[in-house]
Amino acid sequence: MKSVVAKIALAIIAAVAMMVPCEAFAMPWSWDMFKQPNHRAQKEEAPPQPEGTVPVTGRPYFAKDRAGAVKLKNPFIADKASIETGRAKYATYCATCHGETGKGDGIVGQKYVAPTDLTTEYVQKKPDGDIFFTITNGGLAIMPSYGDSVQTDDRWHIINFIKNALSK
Ligand code: HEC
Numbered sequence: 332m333k334s335v336v337a338k339i340a341l342a343i344i345a346a347v348a349m350m351v352p353c354e355a356f357a358m359p360w361s362w363d364m365f366k367q368p369n370h371r372a373q374k375e376e377a378p379p380q381p382e383g384t385v386p387v388t389g390r391p392y393f394a395k396d397r398a399g400a401v402k403l404k405n406p407f408i409a410d411k412a413s414i415e416t417g418r419a420k421y422a423t424y425c426a427t428c429h430g431e432t433g434k435g436d437g438i439v440g441q442k443y444v445a446p447t448d449l450t451t452e453y454v455q456k457k458p459d460g461d462i463f464f465t466i467t468n469g470g471l472a473i474m475p476s477y478g479d480s481v482q483t484d485d486r487w488h489i490i491n492f493i494k495n496a497l498s499k
Contacts, residue, residue, distance in 0.1 A: 405487045413488045413492075435446050
């Protein structure tokens with residue numbers, strides 16, 4: 332009987348000992364990651380922006396609102412090169428909803444809120460700057476903004492494509 336009590340007492344002591352916090356012995360690999368070449372904030376010039384990316388901060392200023400954007404001029408004439416670039420970018424960013432033909436029958440467009448038909452006079456007569464504003468900031472109701480994903484120049488090429496290839 333005595334030995335049973337002793338065993339229980341020992342077990343309790345062992346359990347309590349395991350619960351006492353003590354410093355964990357860290358292996359060297361736990362701080363290895365701190366010692367590597369890295370950029371420290373404010374210590375040196377920021378690395379250049381990689382080509383083909385859209386900056387999230389310090390976005391170039393275009394216009395305050397849609398009314399201001401309407402005055403923007405498309406810097407690209409609608410030549411073959413611009414329209415073809417626009418076609419490729421449209422296929423990537425817009426066709427999912429607006430459809431290959433612009434009529435709003437893209438695979439997502441069919442399930443989503445019906446996208447505006449881009450071949451209509453309503454869109455075709457819009458100033459380029461207005462469509463630029465839509466791509467940059469989103470539609471009138473629910474279309475998401477593509478200012479973070481479509482390069483500035485490509486937005487203008489897409490507009491050249493919409494107005495010169497989709498209308499016909
Ligand atoms: C996720 C689906 C979706 C994608 C992708 C999308 N749109 Fe839209 N778009 C819509 C919907 C829905 C509307 C109608 C509701 C609204 O205006 O928000 C619309 C409306 C528009 C309008 C009319 C806005 C107005 O003034 O009435 C234009 C122009 C337009 N989209 C162009 C584009 C272009 C260019 C792209 C590609 C860069 C694009 N959209 C990508 C869903 C989309």
